Amino acid sequence: MQGRGVDEGRKERELSIYIHWPFCRSKCPYCDFMSIPKSDLDVNNSEEYKEVEFLLLKDLKNSLRELESPFVKTIFFGGGTPSLMSPQSMEKIINFVVKNYKTDSNIEISLEANPATFSRQKLREIREAGVNRLSLGVQSFHDRDLEFLGRIYDSEQAIKAAETVASTFSNYSFDFIFGYQSQTIDDLKNNLSMAVDFGCPHISCYQLTFEKGTPFFCLLQDGKINQITETQEVECFRFIQDFLKEFSLNRYEISNYALKNFESKHNLTYWRYKNYLGVGPSAHSRLVFGDKKYELKKFSDIDRWRESLYGNLSAYEEKNVLTDYEQLEEIFVMGLRLSEGISIKDLKSRFSDSMLNPILKRISLLSNENLFSNSETQIKLSENGVLKQNSVLEFLFN
Ligand code: SF4
Structure with a gap:
C-alpha cells in the first residue's frame, strides 16, 4: 500500500497507530483488557455499531490533527475482538490514514482475530481492505485447554481458523497461552508442532497471568486453581525457546518468536520506545509534542470517551509529561x-x-x-x- 510518499529524513516523526475495538462476544475469565462483552452486536444494521465506527474515526482524526507531520509506519487493530469489525470499517480507517498522511511504502497493517469470528470470505475481504498481517489468538488447539480458558470456540474451529489464516496471509502469527496446571509440556509441544506444521512465521507464547478483578484471580484467591511453580515456568520457557529455535523461529522478545523479517514491526515500536498513538477507549500513547515526551491515555469508560468526542474535546483522560528519569526507566522496562x-x-x-x-x-x-x-x-x-x-x-x- 502506497501513501502520499515517504519522509526518510524525519525519523522523529515516525508513528505507529493502535486502534482499540472495545467489544468481544464474551469475556474470557483471565482477561483484564478494556472490552465489553456483547454477543449480539450487529455489524450491518445496529446503530450502536455505526456510532462506534464513527467515533473511532473521529478520535483518529482529532488525534492525528494534533501531531506535526506524522509518518505512519504501522497500524494495528487490537482490542477487544477487532475481527468482529466489518472489513468496510477497517478499510475506512486505513484509507483515511493512507490518503491523508505520509506512510511507509511497506506499512504493516495488523489485525488481531479470534478464531470464532470470521469465515474464509470475510478474511479475504479483510485482506482486500488493506490488512497485511493477521494475528490469530488460537491460545490452544486442545478442547480441554480452550474450555479452561473460557474461549468461545473448540479445537476443530481453532484448526479450521488456523488453516484459513495460513492460506490467506503470508505474514501472520499464532498466539498461545501457557502456564496452567492442567497443561503438560506434551500439550504445549503439540500446540507448537501444529503451528510449525502450518508454516507459521511468527508465534507468541504468553504465560497465563492472574490479574486483579478477573474471575481467575478470585479462583486463585479461593484456592480453586493454582499457579504453576517457578520451576515449571522456567521449564516451559526453555522448552518453547529450544523447540521453536529448531524451526528457525528465534526469540526476539521475551514472549515472541519469528522467522527472520517476520517480527511484528508494530510491537517493536513499543519495545524500542518509539512514538505511538492509541485510538479508542482506554488506548495508551507515547508521543512527542514540542521537545517533551508524553504518556497519554484515552478514557477507559466508553461513555466518557463518547461524550468527550461529541463535545469535540480531546478524548484523553490522562496526559502527563515524562521526566528524563521516567523515560530512562521506561526504555529499560521495554x-x-x-x-x-x-x-x-x-x-x-x-x-x-x-x-x-x-x-x-x-x-x-x-x-x-x-x-x-x-x-x-x-x-x-x-x-x-x-x-x-x-x-x-x-x-x-x-
Ligand atoms: S477475546 Fe481477548 S480481549 Fe476479549 S475477553 Fe477474551 S482475552 Fe479479552
Missing part, C-alpha cells in the same frame, strides 16, 4: 524484553552521564552475576537474566 537489548549509543545521546552512570554501575554488578550479556554496543539480559527480569529492573531503578 528494551530489556528484546533479545537485541538497548543501544548504548542511543542512551548516551539522550541522557546525561549523571543520570546514566549509576544505572550502568548497577548493570556491571549484575553482569558479574551472569544476569547481563552485553555487547560492545548493546545492553541486554543473559538467558538467566531474562527469567529474572522483574528483580533486575527493581535493582536498577529502586
Whole structure:
C-alpha cells in the first residue's frame, strides 16, 4: 500500500497507530483488557455499531490533527475482538490514514482475530481492505485447554481458523497461552508442532497471568486453581525457546518468536520506545509534542470517551509529561524484553552521564552475576537474566 510518499529524513516523526475495538462476544475469565462483552452486536444494521465506527474515526482524526507531520509506519487493530469489525470499517480507517498522511511504502497493517469470528470470505475481504498481517489468538488447539480458558470456540474451529489464516496471509502469527496446571509440556509441544506444521512465521507464547478483578484471580484467591511453580515456568520457557529455535523461529522478545523479517514491526515500536498513538477507549500513547515526551491515555469508560468526542474535546483522560528519569526507566522496562537489548549509543545521546552512570554501575554488578550479556554496543539480559527480569529492573531503578 502506497501513501502520499515517504519522509526518510524525519525519523522523529515516525508513528505507529493502535486502534482499540472495545467489544468481544464474551469475556474470557483471565482477561483484564478494556472490552465489553456483547454477543449480539450487529455489524450491518445496529446503530450502536455505526456510532462506534464513527467515533473511532473521529478520535483518529482529532488525534492525528494534533501531531506535526506524522509518518505512519504501522497500524494495528487490537482490542477487544477487532475481527468482529466489518472489513468496510477497517478499510475506512486505513484509507483515511493512507490518503491523508505520509506512510511507509511497506506499512504493516495488523489485525488481531479470534478464531470464532470470521469465515474464509470475510478474511479475504479483510485482506482486500488493506490488512497485511493477521494475528490469530488460537491460545490452544486442545478442547480441554480452550474450555479452561473460557474461549468461545473448540479445537476443530481453532484448526479450521488456523488453516484459513495460513492460506490467506503470508505474514501472520499464532498466539498461545501457557502456564496452567492442567497443561503438560506434551500439550504445549503439540500446540507448537501444529503451528510449525502450518508454516507459521511468527508465534507468541504468553504465560497465563492472574490479574486483579478477573474471575481467575478470585479462583486463585479461593484456592480453586493454582499457579504453576517457578520451576515449571522456567521449564516451559526453555522448552518453547529450544523447540521453536529448531524451526528457525528465534526469540526476539521475551514472549515472541519469528522467522527472520517476520517480527511484528508494530510491537517493536513499543519495545524500542518509539512514538505511538492509541485510538479508542482506554488506548495508551507515547508521543512527542514540542521537545517533551508524553504518556497519554484515552478514557477507559466508553461513555466518557463518547461524550468527550461529541463535545469535540480531546478524548484523553490522562496526559502527563515524562521526566528524563521516567523515560530512562521506561526504555529499560521495554528494551530489556528484546533479545537485541538497548543501544548504548542511543542512551548516551539522550541522557546525561549523571543520570546514566549509576544505572550502568548497577548493570556491571549484575553482569558479574551472569544476569547481563552485553555487547560492545548493546545492553541486554543473559538467558538467566531474562527469567529474572522483574528483580533486575527493581535493582536498577529502586
Ligand atoms: S477475546 Fe481477548 S480481549 Fe476479549 S475477553 Fe477474551 S482475552 Fe479479552
